């Protein structure tokens with residue numbers, strides 16, 4: 658596992674990263690509360706515990722780069738720059754939501770920031786990143802496309818097809834496995850013959866890099882190296898971020914199958930706590946750290962209230978924004 662000690666991020670950049678991770682944490686607290694109060698239909702898949710992956714990788718991207726992610730994707734789309742209020746609005750099914758209330762929790766999309774979509778079908782989106790990488794290569798834009806997916810997706814056919822094509826054509830794609838040790842209720846060891854997922858990179862002619870997914874600095878550094886490689890025309894990278902979801906798979910899962918003490922162990926390495934230690938090493942004091950959490954909380958709560966006040970889509974607009982019209 659890559660453990661970074663190099664300070665490649667400035668103190669100001671790391672402070673901003675911590676703010677963004679705190680906002681995602683509070684966003685998910687609110688979403689969890691809304692679902693338990695039946696304010697939202699369907700289910701939801703929370704990102705708490707994995708914030709350093711989305712924020713670390715997207716911090717290495719620039720405007721024009723693209724991402725895709727899974728149904729556990731609120732954090733990724735927010736990290737890419739989607740507005741808090743319109744993301745909440747989408748989850749609530751409001752007309753002002755990112756997808757005008759037609760997508761919901763599992764389908765947050767914001768093309769204006771390069772967030773090409775959240776996908777509920779495991780592995781469905783990897784070929785979309787390959788397409789985005791191919792377009793960037795053909796058009797010579799220098800853009801990179803980052804695909805976020807779970808450990809479970811590495812056993813899906815599209816994973817292999819996407820990595821192979823990206824490897825053959827040397828496409829600027831960053832494949833990010835968010836290895837949280839479980840696919841739904843199954844530990845990875847019961848579903849995957851070789852749990853060393855970075856080994857799979859060898860088959861497709863690209864580097865495979867494992868990183869501590871709860872250390873945002875380590876994630877950023879690994880992502881930055883992969884992004885530079887992509888922009889230079891040297892092809893894709895498979896990045897495996899080792900992390901852990903704090904709650905069960907979805908709203909209906911209390912996560913009882915997890916061995917006693919496992920969650921508690923991971924909580925000692927909560928990404929927000931790890932980043933706070935990094936900031937303390939850079940001279941940031943406890944008062945400033947508390948202020949980041951408080952400001953993030955106030956900002957997110959304000960956005961949530963705004964989204965709650967928005968109107969539902971009008972019945973006559975039910976077929977709007979469903980089909981592409983051009």
Ligand SMILES: Cc1ncc(C[n+]2csc(CCOP(=O)(O)OP(=O)(O)O)c2C)c(N)n1
Nearest residue numbers: 729777778779807808809810837839840841
């Ligand atoms: C093709 C497909 N098969 C099965 C499912 C049901 N399913 C939804 S989430 C999930 C687990 C995926 O685990 P992983 O890829 O590790 O992502 P995580 O939920 O841990 O983030 C499964 C099997 C699905 N949505 N799509």
Ligand SMILES: [Mg+2]
Nearest residue numbers: 807808839840
């Ligand atoms: Mg998983």
